[in-house]
Amino acid sequence: MDKNYDLPIDAALFPEGCTRCSLSKFLVWITIVMAVFGWGLYAAYRVLAEGLGVTGLDDYFGFGLWITFDLAVIALGAGAFFTGLLRYILNIDPLKNIINLTVIVGFLCYSGAMLVLVLDVGQPLRAWFGYWHANVHSMLTEVIFCITCYCLVLVIEYVPLILEQKQLNRNKLVHAIAHNFHLMMPLFAGIGAFLSTFHQGSLGGMYGVLFARPYIARDGFFIWPWTFFLYVLSAVGSGPVFTVLVCTIMEKMTGKQLVSWEIKSLMGKIAGTMLTVYMVFKLADTWAWANDILPRSGLTFDQVFYGWIYGKWLLWAELFACGVLPAILLIIPSTRNNRTLFYTAAILDCIGVTINRYVMTVQALAAPVMPFDTWETYAPNWAEWGASAMIMAYAALILSLSYRYLPVFPQEVKLNK
Amino acid sequence: MSSFKEFKIKWGMAIDLDKCTGCGACMVACQAENNIAPQPDASNKLKSLNWLVVYELTNGKSFPEHEVAYLPRPCMQCGKPSCVSVCPVIATDKNEEGGIVSQVYPRCIGCRYCMASCPYHARYFNWFDPTWPEGMDKTLTPDVSVRPRGVVEKCSFCHHRFMQAKDKARVEGRDPNALNDGDYITSCTEACPNGAIVFGDVNNPAHKVHELVKSKYAFRLLERLGTDPQVYYLSRREWVRRLGDNYLENEKVKG
Numbered sequence: 001m002d003k004n005y006d007l008p009i010d011a012a013l014f015p016e017g018c019t020r021c022s023l024s025k026f027l028v029w030i031t032i033v034m035a036v037f038g039w040g041l042y043a044a045y046r047v048l049a050e051g052l053g054v055t056g057l058d059d060y061f062g063f064g065l066w067i068t069f070d071l072a073v074i075a076l077g078a079g080a081f082f083t084g085l086l087r088y089i090l091n092i093d094p095l096k097n098i099i100n101l102t103v104i105v106g107f108l109c110y111s112g113a114m115l116v117l118v119l120d121v122g123q124p125l126r127a128w129f130g131y132w133h134a135n136v137h138s139m140l141t142e143v144i145f146c147i148t149c150y151c152l153v154l155v156i157e158y159v160p161l162i163l164e165q166k167q168l169n170r171n172k173l174v175h176a177i178a179h180n181f182h183l184m185m186p187l188f189a190g191i192g193a194f195l196s197t198f199h200q201g202s203l204g205g206m207y208g209v210l211f212a213r214p215y216i217a218r219d220g221f222f223i224w225p226w227t228f229f230l231y232v233l234s235a236v237g238s239g240p241v242f243t244v245l246v247c248t249i250m251e252k253m254t255g256k257q258l259v260s261w262e263i264k265s266l267m268g269k270i271a272g273t274m275l276t277v278y279m280v281f282k283l284a285d286t287w288a289w290a291n292d293i294l295p296r297s298g299l300t301f302d303q304v305f306y307g308w309i310y311g312k313w314l315l316w317a318e319l320f321a322c323g324v325l326p327a328i329l330l331i332i333p334s335t336r337n338n339r340t341l342f343y344t345a346a347i348l349d350c351i352g353v354t355i356n357r358y359v360m361t362v363q364a365l366a367a368p369v370m371p372f373d374t375w376e377t378y379a380p381n382w383a384e385w386g387a388s389a390m391i392m393a394y395a396a397l398i399l400s401l402s403y404r405y406l407p408v409f410p411q412e413v414k415l416n417k
Numbered sequence: 418m419s420s421f422k423e424f425k426i427k428w429g430m431a432i433d434l435d436k437c438t439g440c441g442a443c444m445v446a447c448q449a450e451n452n453i454a455p456q457p458d459a460s461n462k463l464k465s466l467n468w469l470v471v472y473e474l475t476n477g478k479s480f481p482e483h484e485v486a487y488l489p490r491p492c493m494q495c496g497k498p499s500c501v502s503v504c505p506v507i508a509t510d511k512n513e514e515g516g517i518v519s520q521v522y523p524r525c526i527g528c529r530y531c532m533a534s535c536p537y538h539a540r541y542f543n544w545f546d547p548t549w550p551e552g553m554d555k556t557l558t559p560d561v562s563v564r565p566r567g568v569v570e571k572c573s574f575c576h577h578r579f580m581q582a583k584d585k586a587r588v589e590g591r592d593p594n595a596l597n598d599g600d601y602i603t604s605c606t607e608a609c610p611n612g613a614i615v616f617g618d619v620n621n622p623a624h625k626v627h628e629l630v631k632s633k634y635a636f637r638l639l640e641r642l643g644t645d646p647q648v649y650y651l652s653r654r655e656w657v658r659r660l661g662d663n664y665l666e667n668e669k670v671k672g
Contacts, residue, residue: 053544058463062529122527122567140505298663369536
């Protein structure tokens with residue numbers, strides 16, 4: 001057979017019928033990604049070698065950028081479990097066109113969060129104590145259990161996609177394994193939905209149970225504070241559009257259409273619906289917090305905000321500009337189908353959930369509880385930014401490789417004819 | 418949330434804020450007794466280890482009405498500790514007769530969730546490895562374990578002294594669970610030149626602290642949050658008591 005020497009040197013590895021940029025162009029991109037990764041790796045080395053003292057964390061802010069980053073990416077990675085639930089359990093078939101990407105994004109978010117946690121805990125070699133000496137009363141125990149288990153589920157969901165790589169799949173055994181994995185996918189989607197719902201909730205529950213911290217303490221139902229349910233809802237209200245945003249960024253970078261507009265719009269509709277439900281409860285929760293929990297603790301609404309850095313603008317931005325507004329834009333068909341408004345809403349939605357995780361993590365710790373205590377402020381330093389950038393670079397690397405060599409987007413060939 | 422244990426013996430403190438001059442002897446005694454390593458640079462107070470911190474309180478008025486008070490803050494050894502139920506690995510517990518909240522250093526994974534839960538900032542993290550200047554390691558208290566970097570630590574009410582007092586009682590043929598007033602006191606109590614800190618079994622009528630905590634001038638920090646601290650404060654000054662908890666404008670101060 002004649003070889004086509006115009007094709008990139010690694011063209012034999014590309015998904016069937018797909019074109020990709022030249023290998024040298026790809027390697028330039030990977031070099032940039034690896035440069036960022038290297039910076040983060042140096043930060044990680046310094047943290048592990050010298051201790052967490054090299055970060056901007058302190059005794060008031062035991063949680064900072066990394067925990068905010070973790071909670072935000074875990075919420076935004078919720079597209080994986082929720083789309084999986086809708087695709088495999090509720091049989092919403094069109095979602096098959098984006099399900100692979102949701103799995104990869106979910107895997108990256110969860111594995112990235114776990115990598116950050118390796119740096120964030122003071123004694124990473126004792127991480128297994130979470131299983132061995134588990135405290136069943138702690139929400140964090142539940143988070144440790146579910147996040148690690150769910151990350152394994154995401155690996156299982158990602159594996160068949162790797163096995164479907166064109167050259168690998170020529171092997172009969174690999175082909176059979178990939179096929180059988182696919183048959184089992186509804187089971188894993190179910191397990192994933194169960195695990196993910198619980199740990200999304202437990203991450204919120206982690207904060208709600210802190211009864212001596214009025215900024216985040218919440219009443220609740222049985223053992224679950226309201227934040228448990230709010231975190232589940234906010235995750236499924238933002239995760240699907242985050243996947244769409246990742247997809248769109250990939251489209252802009254590659255110059256190709258990867259997922260049809262109908263699918264993106266459907267993801268927006270799903271997220272918008274869940275975001276609307278979330279906002280109803282979030283507004284009610286905020287009202288109850290301001291009018292019951294705070295006065296019960298001897299505090300006024302004004303007392304839990306401070307200057308510009310922890311000002312009320314964050315709350316209003318979270319609730320209205322990045323909550324109610326995107327919910328409205330996403331549930332009304334006419335605004336949802338306007339691409340500018342759709343993407344604006346998607347971005348605002350993701351910013352809103354990130355603000356929520358930030359204030360619940362950082363502002364909660366900044367707010368003094370003892371009347372003679374003072375407001376303190378927190379700014380992450382280079383080591384924390386570096387390690388976070390490392391995770392972003394890791395995600396960019398895996399996404400780039402997956403896009404180049406794996407059949408991630410079933411519609412790609414058709415949409416780019 | 419886990420249920421909380423009740424104890425027959427409840428070690429507690431009554432700190433008279435009208436007697437405290439803020440000299441800091443309690444802080445120094447605590448540091449020396451509990452093997453808290455000196456830091457090469459302790460200028461960032463939010464990264465410096467002190468199991469006991471003396472806060473300065475003011476009435477917010479200008480001269481000549483201006484008044485100050487000093488408030489030593491050890492771990493409150495809460496009856497309903499917010500830190501215990503949250504620890505994912507049971508590295509902190511309230512399970513021993515006497516009601517002291519433990520901290521198991523070899524168990525702690527350093528997640529700092531307990532620190533986030535504590536409104537008193539009584540918990541501290543080892544941001545770096547502890548180092549002692551040449552020769553200073555010889556001053557270490559033998560009964561107190563040193564802590565590595567990456568774990569949380571806090572005031573233990575000088576738990577080793579509790580063990581020593583019980584051992585002494587056993588050797589002398591007395592009941593280790595019925596210690597006399599003064600058999601077991603913390604290093605801060607011992608160091609206070611004004612006798613502002615009184616330590617003992619809050620439940621035992623033979624102990625001085627038992628009476629003190631019943632005073633109408635006694636209060637505990639952030640009582641309304643429900644942590645049920647075992648550390649009490651005393652002050653005849655209403656503005657001081659008011660600073661013990663958050664009060665809305667129209668609410669009356671206890672005592």
